[in-house]
Amino acid sequence: MKSKETEFTQLIESNQGIVHKVCRIYCDTPEAREDLFQEIVLQLWKSFDSFKGDSKFSTWMYRVGLNTAITLFRQKNRTVNTTSLDDGSFFNIKSNDYDEDYEEKLKFLYACIKKLNDVERALILLYLEDLPYKDIASTIGITEVNARVKMNRAKTKLKEMMNPQPK
Known part of the structure; x- marks a missing residue:
């Protein structure tokens, strides 16, 4: 043993x-x-x-x-x-x-993720791990429905940061 x-x-x-x-x-x-x-x-x-x-x-x-x-x-x-x-x-x-090349590719993504609030960062990290919403909710300590809502908001924020639209 x-x-x-x-x-x-x-x-x-x-x-x-x-x-x-x-x-x-x-x-x-x-x-x-x-x-x-x-x-x-x-x-x-x-x-x-x-x-x-x-x-x-x-x-x-x-x-x-x-x-x-x-x-x-x-x-x-x-x-x-x-x-x-x-x-x-x-x-x-x-x-x-991590491999330096891999780190370099993720630099921009991480910079954008760091601009999110604490819960959104955690949600995105778990999402990038391909965890099901049930596991994400359990890990964060919220309901699955709440995890889905918060995830959609976090993804929208992240997309806007990564692809800003000209005004």
Whole structure:
């Protein structure tokens, strides 16, 4: 049987793209993204015992990651204070950077997404993951109908930002 730490490390390593996407949406610099990445991993570890398997691990991971990012983003002091756990060998998990070409292609999209409010950012991020509205609603903590309405509004805003019409 796998130890809790081993199971956690394997789950994080195989799903770390989720954390990278959250970090990219909420942070501008590589240093801030790395700090947020570590903070999200810490929060995932602290709440790992609360994951009961009622939803997909990735859905739960999005919820913890988005809540951590939004909480830190809203604080006046934007520095991320991380706590270290002395016996946590899983903190050797390293963030793998995205391919630079891929990053460059997404730069404009991310710049537009960053102009959206916190909930709209989360909705768009989950939408880009091709999650069904039911999972999006569950992750954000709203009804499926409300998720659809908010998503349509967010997509309209994003389209207007990406394709401004001359006046």
